[in-house]
Amino acid sequence: MAASAEPAPRSFRQLSGQQRKAFFAAWLGYLLDGFDFVLITLVLTQIAAEFGLTRTHAATLVSAAFVTRWLGGLVLGAIADRFGRKPAMILAIACFAVGSALCGFAWDYWSMFVFRAVVGIGMAGEYGSSATYVMESWPKNMRNRATGFLLSAYPIGTVVAALAYLAIVPNAGWRWLFYAGILPIALTLYLRRTLPEAEEWQAEVGSRKDVSTSSTLFGPRRRIPNALLAAALSAVLVLIFSQSGGGFTPLLIVLALAGFVVFAVQVAERLWPVMLAIMVTVFCAFLYSWPIQSLLPTYLKTEVGYQDVQVTTALTWAGLGYAAGSCLAGVVADRWGTRRTYVIGLFVSLGFVYPVFALPEGNVVLLWVLLFGMLATSQGISGLLPKYIGEHFPTRLRAAGLGFSYNVGALGGAVAPLAGSAIADRIGSLGASLALLAITLTVVVALIIGFDLPARIGRALGADPEPLENRSTHA
Template sequence: MSVLADLRGLTPQQRNTIIASYLGWTLDAFDFFILVFVLKDIAKEFNTDVSAVSLAVFLTLAMRPLGALLFGLAAEKFGRRNTLMVDVLLYSLFELLSGFSTGLTMLIVLRMLYGIAMGGEWGVGASLTMETIPERTRGIVSGLLQAGYPSGYLLASLVFFFLYPLIGWRGMFFVGVAPALLVLYIRRNVEESPAFLASRNRVRQPFMAVLKGNMKLFIWAVVLMTAFNFLSHGTQDIYPTFLEVQRNYSAHTVGAIAMFYNVGAILGGLFFGALSQKIGRRKGIVIAALLVLPVAPLWVYASTPILLAIGAFLVQFFVQGAWGIIPAHLNELSPDEVRSTFPGFIYQLGNLLASGNATLQATLAQHWNGDYALALLVVAVIVAVAVAVLAGFGYERKGVDFEAGDSGARPA
């Protein structure tokens, strides 16, 4: 049966759950990237420099593991659906309040609170979806869910391009309250996870006890997600800086290239997510990660903006292609008792450990006489190989029955 036929075979309830989780991650990412676009304007209004304001970005990322843990534990106890609604309301509220900041300290505190809420969305939304849909659709739906992140980036780019001249940086945050409307959709159209409902009467072990019993899996998964986050951030964070500083391209050209490679990211997640349903999660990740290697030189050394855009499209197609497998892969690997906590916590810990990527690449570029291209290429090649090795020799549980309590991870 084809992918499209599988999707057409979903029930209305399953489609509603997918839509809600995809929009939740899309709008979460949208709210996050709003700050990235207005750092200079905030610094100017608060009479400080961009590096001081950028602390808010780092602290947002640093608080995400705490959010994944807190909201994940809440979802294990109170259900995925209700926890997701609370999470969306909170990140929307903190986004709105950020627009009323009277100084840098207030903004940083609000962004830390936002980071906690942001960290909770991915794990809870992914577990709700993966536990609701048929096993045969996990691959393509996994790619769709992960495509929410570049979708949010793309949406923030469009809002900045069209609305920022009219509404300013505070107005950008006010627009960021819109995701709160998603709660109405979830309340009306989304039901609780069948796996959660089936497990309510089972005896549950505490999170730490489950973690201790799966320590090898936990450590491997955190290292894998650290490599994954270095791969995504290592191909995104300073790429616009490379285009502006080393290639001297205008903001318009940089913005156009960014929009183009985000389309590649979305398509890559969908393609490799669906492919992993046929060939397996590990094999899909390995292929996508290794295909970054032959296209990476075009991404940084092409002679024209069009060729660079093609290179960036291909790199993001393969990078986010590997990422598109992750929601299904981590949920399948997770012990049943902690499925709304384990994947999100691991993801966000990896994100925290890789949060110094931009500083690392900027330092390398400075050491190499401003050669951002070399810094980008070296990091991308190393971590792409690391992702392939870690995934290829790691665990896989493709096809596990979430409601049957199957919890045996299979190493390579």
């Protein structure tokens, strides 16, 4: 009698040493990603004062990193599909660490905008390559946990950033906070040099040169046109999100959308309608989450009147809630299914939004508890997004498909602080503005994912993603 197949691991302890090492390296890199990316939100008031910026104009510096994320997701995703997940991760972390350090040398608005754009390229590549690396290194029955546990690193990075802010900025100024963003890069690069490549990519793509997104995007006949299109699209987005487009802004938005469609058709092939639907989903998700992430420190300082130490503590509890929620979402989703868990988490989060922004100054401990619960459910549930998006694409397209669709949708994060500030200027309350965006867009995202609109659109247009590998039957 033939020996029975060895059962698949069902817990973190049952994973092999290489699988755990791969996860730790990716987790650490994503922690540094969160650390570097959030720094500007902590010192936005200081930067605005030094450069003479209004609150709305300063908020565009948060948006700057989102302007280039689509490019990082596309290019580094294509590199990951062609050369492997590991080299793309190394390039990504080097990019955002160097970009963060350069922010410390910024001398005016536009220099800071450009350096933040460099951070955005690296962050996008880190998200797509790390998520696909961990998913393809872990067994299929644990992939919600793979992405949920991985994304718990980002809020831990924000907590570390908040603590670094408290230790560095009062003593040395805001610039040194950015300089510190490059320090941990050596450790992560050392860890990643010793990692094996993702097993699934190695088995299904490996050394083949004709099956990945790079052969489509960077082929001889498309290389130059795509480079020109990427440059033009980047310029258009800079004009839009720096608020420099003037009366041409509506036309620029149309041109940007057309450019994204052109790239989506090339990257996703017959699945391009599904990719566009995913972009819309992620865009809405960022519109409910990023106004809070980017403007919460400003709200606590200006409208509630908290001091730096109190704001740092509040952000620490919020980050811990985000991390705990990501891990819990992964565990639950491997039992209940990705979409069901996602929708339940979003609706539970609505119960925390109003109390957080209705709470007056002085209720510090209650604020910690509410922020922990709100971030655990609203942000933590986003730990399932890489699994939800990645299962729509085959292995040969997964890194670019995930990286590009997610990071185009992430332009919602560029719109978010501008929308939050603009609504606040109109209604006279930043807290009410953040609550309004959170409640409205949370419901929209819950409906999109609950009814599985990307897959439904794909089936309606004859681009059914269900036959693709790793498409969970109970997702």
